[in-house]
Every structure is written in structure tokens, then in C-alpha cells.
Amino acid sequence: MQDNKTIPNSTSFVLASKVKDYFLLIKFTLSFMVVFSTVISYLLAPNISFNLIQVLLLFAGGMLVTGSANTINQILEKDTDALMKRTAKRPVASGRMSSGEAWSFAGISGALGVYIMYTFSVEAAWLSLASLVLYGFIYTPLKKINSIAVLVGAIPGALPCLIGWVASFGEGNDNNWTGGWILFAIQFLWQFPHFWAIAWVAHKDYSAAGFKLLPSDKGPTKFTAIQTIMYSALMIPVGLLPFMFHISGIISMWILLLCNLFMVYVSVMLFIRMDIPSAKKVMFSSYFYLMIVFISLYADKLRG
Numbered sequence: 547m548q549d550n551k552t553i554p555n556s557t558s559f560v561l562a563s564k565v566k567d568y569f570l571l572i573k574f575t576l577s578f579m580v581v582f583s584t585v586i587s588y589l590l591a592p593n594i595s596f597n598l599i600q601v602l603l604l605f606a607g608g609m610l611v612t613g614s615a616n617t618i619n620q621i622l623e624k625d626t627d628a629l630m631k632r633t634a635k636r637p638v639a640s641g642r643m644s645s646g647e648a649w650s651f652a653g654i655s656g657a658l659g660v661y662i663m664y665t666f667s668v669e670a671a672w673l674s675l676a677s678l679v680l681y682g683f684i685y686t687p688l689k690k691i692n693s694i695a696v697l698v699g700a701i702p703g704a705l706p707c708l709i710g711w712v713a714s715f716g717e718g719n720d721n722n723w724t725g726g727w728i729l730f731a732i733q734f735l736w737q738f739p740h741f742w743a744i745a746w747v748a749h750k751d752y753s754a755a756g757f758k759l760l761p762s763d764k765g766p767t768k769f770t771a772i773q774t775i776m777y778s779a780l781m782i783p784v785g786l787l788p789f790m791f792h793i794s795g796i797i798s799m800w801i802l803l804l805c806n807l808f809m810v811y812v813s814v815m816l817f818i819r820m821d822i823p824s825a826k827k828v829m830f831s832s833y834f835y836l837m838i839v840f841i842s843l844y845a846d847k848l849r850g
Contacts, residue, residue: 567637571620571648572613572655579836580706581608586840587710587729588666590793590847592722594714603662604713608706610659611674615702617652618682621645626690626755632748652682666713669721673709677702693758696741704734728787732839735784738777739813740832742770746816746825766825771817774828778809788843798846805835 585604588594620627620638627639637643656678664671681702688695711726745752745759746766752759762769785802788794812831816824 563642567643568651570635571617571637571643571651572609573616577609577612577616579833580612580703581605583729583733583836583840584608584706584710584713586844587707587726588713589710589844590729591711591714591717591725592720594717604666604710607659607662607666607674608709610655610662611678612659612706614652614656614659615678615681617648617655618678619686621648621652622682622686626757629755630748630751632751663709663713665716667716669712669715670709673705673712677705677709680705689757689759691758693761693763696738696745696759696761699741700734700737703737704730707733724791725788725793728784728791728793731784731787732781733836735777735781736832736836739774739809739828742774743816743825743828743832746770747822747829766820768817768820771813771820775810775813775817778806778813781809782806785839792848794843795846795848798842801842801846802839805839809835 585601585608588604589596589601620636623633624636624638624645627633627636633639638645638648660671660674660678663674681699685695685699685702688698707729708723708726711729712723715721742760749760749765753765760766760770761773782803785806786799788802789796789799809828809831812824812828816828818824
């Protein structure tokens with residue numbers, strides 16, 4: 547006799563699998579980090595105080611736009627994703643989800659996300675759309691053509707900071723873009739040591755798939771390590787700007803300085819040792835860097 551619970555349990559399993567696939571499709575962890583910087587940048591804007599409803603709405607809009615861009619990325623790279631061990635199990639690459647279903651999701655989520663951003667400000671909506679297009683349709687195919695793709699990809703990667711800042715314009719702020727561009731610069735420079743460390747660790751996979759993501763066409767070299775040091779060093783003066791332009795106080799300035807010096811240190815160690823463990827230290831340090839920096843900036847925000 548068949549167990550009456552079999553059908554409900556089977557349905558629950560299918561539903562759970564589908565939800566898991568959509569989490570993989572939007573690259574939830576990566577998207578969360580991106581949207582986190584959007585929300586903090588919004589809260590750092592003058593005359594903005596914490597409002598749970600507004601924060602949740604901005605978070606939802608950011609997740610939808612970022613999720614749409616990541617979905618387009620996975621659709622266009624489904625064949626190359628299937629060649630790499632770490633991406634072969636993605637829903638489109640593995641065949642668990644059709645490209646048609648993924649395109650439908652990308653279109654609906656992208657449109658809804660941009661509309662939500664429009665409810666904050668026109669500027670936030672346009673920048674969100676520009677970020678989606680730049681990441682999905684320019685950066686993604688460029689990865690197979692030239693390593694300049696990392697520079698191009700760093701623009702939509704940093705735009706969430708600017709989007710969060712200009713989202714405050716709908717609250718009657720004076721439309722001063724300076725703070726947004728400073729936060730943009732912090733996240734823009736951060737992406738180079740972060741992404742090159744990832745590309746260093748996954749070089750064999752990326753090369754097999756035809757991606758050109760390291761500064762040197764010869765793979766992980768001293769030149770790549772020097773570039774990592776250079777961008778980490780550039781983060782030091784940029785990290786002083788939030789204090790200089792009265793966005794946050796002196797405590798966060800010192801925290802940013804220490805974080806930036808540490809990024810230089812791990813980058814120098816990569817240059818000295820030239821191995822994967824050192825690249826992983828750069829990679830993991832960069833993950834913690836972004837969280838510490840943005841939380842400290844918000845905690846030390848100058849509110850008047």
C-alpha cells in the first residue's frame with residue numbers, strides 16, 4: 547500500500563529544489579554583498595535615517611536587479627559554466643532549468659527591480675538599468691575576449707554604492723553626487739585585488755573555459771601580483787575621503803586605514819610567495835574588508 551505522504555513529500559522536494567535553483571541562479575551570496583553596499587550607501591546619505599520599510603524595499607529592488615544581471619550572465623555562459631567544476635551544477639548549465647525560463651525570470655525581476663528603484667528616485671532607476679545592461683550584455687561576453695573585462699565589470703560592480711546614494715534624492719536631499727562617487731571609488735578599487743585573487747585560485751578552470759581575466763596572458767605571474775598591490779595601495783588615499791568630505795568620522799577613518807594597509811600586506815605576501823594559499827588569503831580578506839568598511843562607515847556616520 548502506497549504511503550499517503552509520498553505525493554506531498556515529493557511535491558515539497560520538487561519545490562525545495564526549485565527554490566534552491568533560483569538561489570543559485572541569482573548567486574544569492576554575491577547578490578547579498580552587492581545589495582548590502584547599496585543599502586549602507588543609502589543610509590550614509592545626508593538626512594536619511596533608518597526606516598525598516600524603506601530598507602527592505604531598497605533591498606528587494608537591489609536583489610531583483612542584481613539577480614536579473616546574474617541570471618543573464620548564467621544564460622550567456624551556460625556552455626562554459628558546464629566546463630568548469632565549480633559552476634557545472636548551476637541550474638541552466640546543468641540543464642535543470644531551460645534558458646527560456648531563465649530569460650523570463652531575468653526580464654520580470656529586472657523590470658520589477660528597476661521600477662522599485664524608480665520609487666526612490668529617477669537617478670537610481672536609470673543607474674540600475676545601466677548596471678544590469680553593462681554587467682549582463684557587455685562584461686559577460688567580454689570575459690572571453692580580453693582581460694579588460696575586469697575593468698569593465700568593476701563599473702557595474704561598484705554602481706550599487708552610487709545607486710544607494712542617489713536613491714536618497716527622492717527624500718529631498720540636495721542631489722549632491724560627491725558622497726556616492728566616493729563610495730563608488732572604494733568598491734571599484736576593492737574589486738581588483740578581490741577578483742584577481744579569485745581568478746588566481748580558479749585559473750585552470752577559467753582558462754579551460756576560455757576566460758581571460760588575469761592582467762597577464764601568461765596566467766598568475768609577478769605582474770598580476772604587482773597589479774594587486776597597486777590597487778590595494780590606491781585604496782589607502784581613497785579610504786580617507788569619507789572623513790575628508792564629512793560623510794563619517796575619524797574612528798572609521800582609522801578603521802579604513804588599517805583595513806587598507808592589511809589588504810596591501812596580503813597582496814605583498816602574494817607577490818613574495820606566488821602561491822594559491824596566498825591568493826586565497828587575499829580573496830578571503832577582501833570578503834571581510836567590504837563588510838568591515840561599510841559597517842564602520844555607517845556606525846560612524848556624521849549625522850549633522
